[in-house]
Amino acid sequence: MNPPLFLRPGDYFFGRHQGSVTTLLGSCVSIVLWHPRWQLLAVSHYLLPNDPTARNALDTRYGEGVFQRMLADMRRxxxxxxxxxxSIFGGGSLVRADGPPAQRVGHNNSAFAREQFSLRNWPVDHCDLNGQHYRRLRIDGTSGRIELQRNSVQPMRLGMRPR
Structure with missing residues (x-):
């Protein structure tokens, strides 16, 4: 049994792991892939859909890099x-923001993931996106079983101090 792995924002894992992989998501999104025959697990934790500098196509802080890395790792x-x-998880809104959802980071992250799945004709087996809560994911590296815990937050209005 391997020690548990904890993925921070921008982290990425692909391979076999005889233990758990855990991450905590707010507005970030996690893509989880599980190959039941070979017990291959892929877990990401990306912050934004695209790298604004376009310096590194495989930078897993960005959704673009995650999908490129996953495809390359599958081929490998x-x-x-x-x-x-x-599976797709995350994209929560942890602050109360006025304005259209398209201007919210979590919404943009989850919309990007859905778009990428659609472009690749990938079915989504498990999906838990958006909302005003954060998520704790724990994936068992031997079975692919996903445990999801939602934790609500009291949204704070931007520009206002809590009372």
Whole structure:
């Protein structure tokens, strides 16, 4: 049994892990892939859809880099996307923001993930996106079982001090 892994924002894991992989999501999004036959697990924790500097196409702080890395890792392991169970989590709004949802980071992150799944014709097996809460994910590296814990927050209005 391996020690548990904890993914911070921008972290990424792909491979076999005889333990758990955990991450905590607010507005960030996590893509989770599980290959039941080979027990391959992919877990990401990206902050934004795109790298504004476009310096590194494989930078996993950004959704673009995550999808590129996942595809490259699948090829490297001789597997194909249709062999994996696929899940999307996160995109929460932890502050109360006036204005359209499209201007919110969490909404943009989750919309990007959905768009990428649609472009690749990937079915979504598990999905828990948006809302005003953060999420704690724990994935078992031997079974692919996902535990999701939602934790509500009292949204704070931007520009206002709490009372």
């Amino acid at each position: 392991h001789g597997t194909h996307p249709h062999e994996y169970r696929k």
